[in-house]
Amino acid sequence: MTTEQEFLDSYDPSAYPALAVTVDVVALTIRDGDLHVLLVTRGAPPFAGHRALPGGFVRDEPLAAAAVRELAEETGLHPGEGELARLHLEQLASYGDPERDPRMRVVSVAYLAFAPSLPDPRAGSDAAAAAWVPVDSAGALAFDHAAILAAGLERARAKLEYTPLATAFLGDRFTIGELRAVYTAVWGEELHAGNFHRKVLSVPGFVESTGETTARGGERGGPRARLYRAGDAKLLHPALLRPSREEGVR
Amino acid sequence: MTTEQEFLDSYDPSAYPALAVTVDVVALTIRDGDLHVLLVTRGAPPFAGHRALPGGFVRDEPLAAAAVRELAEETGLHPGEGELARLHLEQLASYGDPERDPRMRVVSVAYLAFAPSLPDPRAGSDAAAAAWVPVDSAGALAFDHAAILAAGLERARAKLEYTPLATAFLGDRFTIGELRAVYTAVWGEELHAGNFHRKVLSVPGFVESTGETTARGGERGGPRARLYRAGDAKLLHPALLRPSREEGVR
DNA sequence: TGAATAGTGTCTATAAGACATTATCGT
DNA sequence: ACGATAATGTCTTATAGACACTATTCA
Structure with a gap:
C-alpha cells in the first residue's frame, strides 16, 4: 500500500x-x-x-x-x-x-x-x-x-476526417475516385463526387499529382482519371468532416 | 507458433x-x-x-x-x-x-x-x-x-478542441472567462476574449446558463460575469480549433 | 477618473454543401 | 447514341477571426 x-x-x-x-x-x-x-x-x-x-x-x-x-x-x-x-x-x-x-x-x-x-x-x-x-x-x-x-x-472513421490515412488503404498511385471509395466504405455514406474532388485537391499535402492518368476510363464509361500519390501532410487542414455527425453529439 | x-x-x-x-x-x-x-x-x-x-x-x-x-x-x-x-x-x-x-x-x-x-x-x-x-x-x-x-x-490539447472537457478543470459553476483561462493554460496561447465568448455560447450543449452572476466583478475591475454550468454535449460541433495548427501538419 | 473586464456588433475571408455544366470515355 | 464518370464552375450559407464598441465594476 x-x-x-x-x-x-x-x-x-x-x-x-x-x-x-x-x-x-x-x-x-x-x-x-x-x-x-x-x-x-x-x-x-x-x-x-x-x-x-x-x-x-x-x-x-x-x-x-x-x-x-x-x-x-x-x-x-x-x-x-x-x-x-x-x-x-x-x-x-x-x-x-x-x-x-x-x-x-x-x-x-x-x-x-x-x-x-x-x-x-x-x-x-x-x-x-x-x-x-x-x-x-x-x-x-x-x-x-x-x-x-x-x-x-x-x-x-475519425482518423479519416483529420489525417490522410485513407491513402493507406490504396496502392502507391490512385485516383480521386478510388480515394472517395475508401471514404464511402469506411463511413458507410455516399459523398458528393464533385465536392469531394475539389476538397481533396484543396487540402495542402493530402495528395500530389503524378502527371499520369489511368490507361483507360471506368468500366462503365467516363474519361481517364488523373493519378495521384499520397502527399507529405500528417494532418488534414482543413479536415474532411463526416456529413452525419449530429447524432451522438449529446 | x-x-x-x-x-x-x-x-x-x-x-x-x-x-x-x-x-x-x-x-x-x-x-x-x-x-x-x-x-x-x-x-x-x-x-x-x-x-x-x-x-x-x-x-x-x-x-x-x-x-x-x-x-x-x-x-x-x-x-x-x-x-x-x-x-x-x-x-x-x-x-x-x-x-x-x-x-x-x-x-x-x-x-x-x-x-x-x-x-x-x-x-x-x-x-x-x-x-x-x-x-x-x-x-x-x-x-x-x-x-x-x-x-x-x-x-x-486535442480533446479541448472537440469535446467540452475543459469544464472538467472547473467547479460546477464557472464564468466564460474562467473557461477561457483553461484553454489558454492548456494550449499556451491567448485567445480573443470576445470571439471566444460568442463561440462558446454558439456551440449547442457546451454550457448552459444558471441565471446567476458572480457576486462581484474582477479583481481589477469589470462587470459581474454570468455563471454557467457544463451542458449535455459530449462533442463540440462545431469544434473550437487551436489557432496555431499549421505547424506540425507536415 | 482610469483601467480592466463582460458582452455584443460588424465586417471580411474562408469553407461547406447544393447543384449545374462540360468533357471524355466505354459499350 | 447513350450512359457513366472526371473535373470544374457557381451560388448560398455557415463559420472563423479581426476589430470596434458599450456597459459595468474595482481601485
Missing part, C-alpha cells in the same frame, strides 16, 4: 497473481467496395468455433512488433514483404477487465491496422482459419472482441 | 517470462493560471531521486480502477470524495518496450486525468513525495515518463 512496499514488490513479481499480456489486431482493408476485418475462427475453448480478432501473447519484443508478427502469421505474409510493407499500424487501446478471459487475467493491447487490399490468408499456414470478413457481417465475437472492433471502427 | 500451440500456452502462463502490468497517471490540473501535472519523487532505485508519474502495479481490479486508486493514494484524497468525484479519467496509451524498466518487463497502461484545482497532497500520507508541478518545469522524468507526459499533454 505504501510507496516503499511497491518498490519491494517490484523486485518480486511472483508476489502478484499470474498475469498475461496479449496483443489483438483490428486489421481493416477494403474489398469490392466494402470494409473488411481480418478474423480467425477459434479451434479450442473458450469460445471454440467463435470468431475472434487475430492476436497472441507478447514475447520479448516491443508491443507493436508483436502486433505485426501476429498479423503476418495470420495472413501468411511476411512483415515488410509486399503489401504488408505499406501497412499503417497504430495502437488502439488496452483492455484489462479481470473477467474478460475466463482462464486467467489477461491484459490485451489492441492495435489498429489499415492495409491495402491483401490476398486471402494462405491455406495450409497458421492462417487456415483466418479470413477477411465484411465488418457488417462480423456478428458475435469471442471475449470482448466485439467492443474492440467497434472501437477500432470508430477510430478509423 | 501455431494457433494450437498458443491455446496450450495460454493454459500455462509460467511458460512465459515474468511480466508485470502497471498503471501510470498523467493527472492535470490548473493552478494560478498554469497547467500542472502531479509528480512523485522516487525514493528508491532505479531513478531514485528522479521525478516520475504516479502509478503502481495492477491488482485484482479493472485497469481504470487501478488508476483511480493510485491517484487517490498519491493525493491523499479518497475516490469519490470531494473534488476527486468530479474527476475525468480516460485511457491514454500503453507502453511496453522491453527496455523501459531496467528491472524486468513492465507493460504500463497510462491514464489521463483532468481535475479541478486540488489541494496539495497531504503531508504524512503516501503522498509525502507528491506535488503539483507546472508542466513546463517537469524536466527529466524517470523511465519513459517524459514521453507519456508529452502524449498526455497532446491528447489534452
Whole structure:
C-alpha cells in the first residue's frame, strides 16, 4: 500500500497473481467496395468455433512488433514483404477487465491496422482459419472482441476526417475516385463526387499529382482519371468532416 | 507458433517470462493560471531521486480502477470524495518496450486525468513525495515518463478542441472567462476574449446558463460575469480549433 | 477618473454543401 | 447514341477571426 512496499514488490513479481499480456489486431482493408476485418475462427475453448480478432501473447519484443508478427502469421505474409510493407499500424487501446478471459487475467493491447487490399490468408499456414470478413457481417465475437472492433471502427472513421490515412488503404498511385471509395466504405455514406474532388485537391499535402492518368476510363464509361500519390501532410487542414455527425453529439 | 500451440500456452502462463502490468497517471490540473501535472519523487532505485508519474502495479481490479486508486493514494484524497468525484479519467496509451524498466518487463497502461484545482497532497500520507508541478518545469522524468507526459499533454490539447472537457478543470459553476483561462493554460496561447465568448455560447450543449452572476466583478475591475454550468454535449460541433495548427501538419 | 473586464456588433475571408455544366470515355 | 464518370464552375450559407464598441465594476 505504501510507496516503499511497491518498490519491494517490484523486485518480486511472483508476489502478484499470474498475469498475461496479449496483443489483438483490428486489421481493416477494403474489398469490392466494402470494409473488411481480418478474423480467425477459434479451434479450442473458450469460445471454440467463435470468431475472434487475430492476436497472441507478447514475447520479448516491443508491443507493436508483436502486433505485426501476429498479423503476418495470420495472413501468411511476411512483415515488410509486399503489401504488408505499406501497412499503417497504430495502437488502439488496452483492455484489462479481470473477467474478460475466463482462464486467467489477461491484459490485451489492441492495435489498429489499415492495409491495402491483401490476398486471402494462405491455406495450409497458421492462417487456415483466418479470413477477411465484411465488418457488417462480423456478428458475435469471442471475449470482448466485439467492443474492440467497434472501437477500432470508430477510430478509423475519425482518423479519416483529420489525417490522410485513407491513402493507406490504396496502392502507391490512385485516383480521386478510388480515394472517395475508401471514404464511402469506411463511413458507410455516399459523398458528393464533385465536392469531394475539389476538397481533396484543396487540402495542402493530402495528395500530389503524378502527371499520369489511368490507361483507360471506368468500366462503365467516363474519361481517364488523373493519378495521384499520397502527399507529405500528417494532418488534414482543413479536415474532411463526416456529413452525419449530429447524432451522438449529446 | 501455431494457433494450437498458443491455446496450450495460454493454459500455462509460467511458460512465459515474468511480466508485470502497471498503471501510470498523467493527472492535470490548473493552478494560478498554469497547467500542472502531479509528480512523485522516487525514493528508491532505479531513478531514485528522479521525478516520475504516479502509478503502481495492477491488482485484482479493472485497469481504470487501478488508476483511480493510485491517484487517490498519491493525493491523499479518497475516490469519490470531494473534488476527486468530479474527476475525468480516460485511457491514454500503453507502453511496453522491453527496455523501459531496467528491472524486468513492465507493460504500463497510462491514464489521463483532468481535475479541478486540488489541494496539495497531504503531508504524512503516501503522498509525502507528491506535488503539483507546472508542466513546463517537469524536466527529466524517470523511465519513459517524459514521453507519456508529452502524449498526455497532446491528447489534452486535442480533446479541448472537440469535446467540452475543459469544464472538467472547473467547479460546477464557472464564468466564460474562467473557461477561457483553461484553454489558454492548456494550449499556451491567448485567445480573443470576445470571439471566444460568442463561440462558446454558439456551440449547442457546451454550457448552459444558471441565471446567476458572480457576486462581484474582477479583481481589477469589470462587470459581474454570468455563471454557467457544463451542458449535455459530449462533442463540440462545431469544434473550437487551436489557432496555431499549421505547424506540425507536415 | 482610469483601467480592466463582460458582452455584443460588424465586417471580411474562408469553407461547406447544393447543384449545374462540360468533357471524355466505354459499350 | 447513350450512359457513366472526371473535373470544374457557381451560388448560398455557415463559420472563423479581426476589430470596434458599450456597459459595468474595482481601485
